Amino acid sequence: MSEEIYGIVASFKDTPSLYHAAEKVRDAGFNHWDTYSSFPIHGMPEAQGQKRSKVPIFTFAGGVTGLTLGTTMVWYMNAFDYPLIVGGYPFFSPVFPFPIMYELTILLAAFGTLGGMFIMNLLPQHYNPLFNCAKFLEVSDDRLMIAIEAKDGQFDPVATKQFLESIGGFDIEEVTA
Amino acid sequence: MSDQKDIQKINSTGFFALVIGLVALAISLYGIFSGLETEDPARGFLSWLVGLSFWLSIALGLLFITQIWYVFHARWPTIIRRQCEHFLSVFPWLFLLFIPLFIIPQIIGEPGILWKWLDGANALPGGHGTVQDDPLYQWKSVYLNSNAFIVRAAIYFSVFIGLSYFLRKWSFDTDITGNVENTHKARRLSSVGLFLLATASTLAGIDWFKSLDYHWFSTMYGVWFFAASMRAALSAILIFCIIVSVKGYMKGTFKQAHRYDLGCMMLAFTIFWAYISFSQYFLIYNANIPEETYWYNIREHDGYGVKNSWWVISLLLIFAHFIAPFLMLLWYKTKIVVNRLVFVAIWILVFHLVDLYWNLIPGKVIDATASHGYYIRQFSVEVFDITAIIGIGGICIWSVCRSMLKAEPIPIKDPNILTSLNHSE
Numbered sequence: 001m002s003e004e005i006y007g008i009v010a011s012f013k014d015t016p017s018l019y020h021a022a023e024k025v026r027d028a029g030f031n032h033w034d035t036y037s038s039f040p041i042h043g044m045p046e047a048q049g050q051k052r053s054k055v056p057i058f059t060f061a062g063g064v065t066g067l068t069l070g071t072t073m074v075w076y077m078n079a080f081d082y083p084l085i086v087g088g089y090p091f092f093s094p095v096f097p098f099p100i101m102y103e104l105t106i107l108l109a110a111f112g113t114l115g116g117m118f119i120m121n122l123l124p125q126h127y128n129p130l131f132n133c134a135k136f137l138e139v140s141d142d143r144l145m146i147a148i149e150a151k152d153g154q155f156d157p158v159a160t161k162q163f164l165e166s167i168g169g170f171d172i173e174e175v176t177a
Numbered sequence: 178m179s180d181q182k183d184i185q186k187i188n189s190t191g192f193f194a195l196v197i198g199l200v201a202l203a204i205s206l207y208g209i210f211s212g213l214e215t216e217d218p219a220r221g222f223l224s225w226l227v228g229l230s231f232w233l234s235i236a237l238g239l240l241f242i243t244q245i246w247y248v249f250h251a252r253w254p255t256i257i258r259r260q261c262e263h264f265l266s267v268f269p270w271l272f273l274l275f276i277p278l279f280i281i282p283q284i285i286g287e288p289g290i291l292w293k294w295l296d297g298a299n300a301l302p303g304g305h306g307t308v309q310d311d312p313l314y315q316w317k318s319v320y321l322n323s324n325a326f327i328v329r330a331a332i333y334f335s336v337f338i339g340l341s342y343f344l345r346k347w348s349f350d351t352d353i354t355g356n357v358e359n360t361h362k363a364r365r366l367s368s369v370g371l372f373l374l375a376t377a378s379t380l381a382g383i384d385w386f387k388s389l390d391y392h393w394f395s396t397m398y399g400v401w402f403f404a405a406s407m408r409a410a411l412s413a414i415l416i417f418c419i420i421v422s423v424k425g426y427m428k429g430t431f432k433q434a435h436r437y438d439l440g441c442m443m444l445a446f447t448i449f450w451a452y453i454s455f456s457q458y459f460l461i462y463n464a465n466i467p468e469e470t471y472w473y474n475i476r477e478h479d480g481y482g483v484k485n486s487w488w489v490i491s492l493l494l495i496f497a498h499f500i501a502p503f504l505m506l507l508w509y510k511t512k513i514v515v516n517r518l519v520f521v522a523i524w525i526l527v528f529h530l531v532d533l534y535w536n537l538i539p540g541k542v543i544d545a546t547a548s549h550g551y552y553i554r555q556f557s558v559e560v561f562d563i564t565a566i567i568g569i570g571g572i573c574i575w576s577v578c579r580s581m582l583k584a585e586p587i588p589i590k591d592p593n594i595l596t597s598l599n600h601s602e
Contacts, residue, residue: 042601052509060507087465095462098455
């Protein structure tokens with residue numbers, strides 16, 4: 001097992017100090033880092049400088065695919081492959097197959113949302129080196145943490161540690177991969 | 178209301194709106210009476226009805242949303258709820274403005290000018306005898322008769338006025354006393370009031386709008402009126418909140434998160450309106466029964482397959498009243514950038530009006546020289562439509578301004594006010 005450094009974690013004493021520390025990490029220009037808490041904190045995405053989620057794009061793409069699929073499916077079945085007169089209606093019109101078009105739009109939009117959420121959250125992820133850190137496990141209880149990863153361009157084992165200390169972090173530890 | 182400049186501004190706006198409103202209403206009344214001489218005497222009344230239904234739908238939607246917020250104990254819209262409550266003061270005035278529609282035809286001795294079934298002697302279009310010979314009317318006459326109409330209209334307006342009176346009274350009382358019991362009472366009333374209001378507004382939609390064409394059947398009409406009202410109400414209250422937050426007393430309290438949530442509700446009700454409107458069409462299209470399909474036929478062609486003016490309006494309802502606002506509101510940015518959201522809200526209000534035109538105006542007008550013995554009243558924007566909308570709107574805005582002077586700008590002692598002020602996405 002290699003003793004490569006995965007990153008550095010630091011704990012913070014309360015939510016406001018975590019929030020302001022996050023702003024400082026953001027302003028220092030780090031990219032590969034995250035905050036960890038056992039409850040959601042309003043405004044944290046902004047403090048971390050995160051952009052809006054890309055999941056809606058997946059939803060939209062799924063919806064458009066569903067609408068197109070529903071339309072072409074009904075057209076192919078009723079008007080092209082096996083034209084059939086039902087109740088005197090035209091072989092194809094946007095009216096009578098609308099429930100199918102609409103339901104497929106909803107279904108594939110939902111699949112798009114679910115899939116997009118998995119992709120954007122990097123799921124499924126069965127292993128994360130942070131679990132090597134015993135203190136990190138306390139995050140699910142009452143610990144508030146920031147972890148800066150070694151793959152960040154600005155990462156430096158010594159300077160980053162000092163930086164985390166300067167913004168109010170304690171229990172600073174290196175986490176091995 | 179403490180700021181002297183605000184009070185002055187509200188006072189002058191209210192006075193201005195009242196003067197404009199009264200002048201425009203006088204012109205509309207002239208329109209009704211001068212229209213009696215023409216071949217289509219109902220058109221002047223329809224102008225008034227369109228104007229009334231536009232403002233009534235906004236007020237009803239706001240009464241719905243206020244009670245829905247109470248029932249769900251929604252904390253975030255507390256500051257918006259106060260603005261809705263100002264609008265709820267308009268119901269007594271709308272009642273007064275509704276009366277002429279019924280009374281004027283009675284006075285001039287032709288009770289069935291606007292609602293054809295109010296006069297059994299009215300001739301049917303196409304030379305099929307009179308209304309009282311019509312088997313469909315005979316079946317429906319238990320519900321559609323003059324006395325029942327008056328009693329029901331009185332009940333509907335007492336529900337609207339009663340609910341809005343108590344919701345306003347208790348909310349304004351909290352400003353002074355800070356009594357939490359007021360909120361509990363409002364919540365209890367709303368849980369009953371929603372049922373009363375849903376029944377009253379559904380039947381009102383049937384009585385006043387759907388019965389213009391009493392032959393027709395639709396089980397979706399009341400829901401359509403609800404959906405349309407909600408869209409209009411959310412757009413109107415959004416515009417109102419933005420006006421008072423950019424220029425006036427809500428500066429700094431009405432924030433991005435409130436805008437975003439109102440925008441989300443606008444999106445939801447845009448979809449709901451489309452769902453209901455399409456369902457109504459779809460059920461009638463599938464069943465294909467002549468007593469139902471004719472309602473859509475007169476909104477598409479002249480009886481020989483030549484498209485009439487309502488065809489374009491029908492397409493506008495699909496593409497401009499649903500697809501355009503739907504796509505615009507899908508984008509997150511539209512829901513938070515002030516100008517874009519106001520643009521969509523105005524857009525929805527304009528096409529809400531088009532929707533009302535499409536639902537209320539078309540009808541068969543008897544004309545011996547026309548090929549079937551009647552022609553279909555076409556889409557047109559008359560001067561008297563505009564004066565009715567402005568006139569009734571003027572009275573409503575005056576009433577809102579009067580109400581704004583009676584209460585704090587936001588419900589300062591409401592138990593949920595802090596959550597509303599701190600609301601974030």
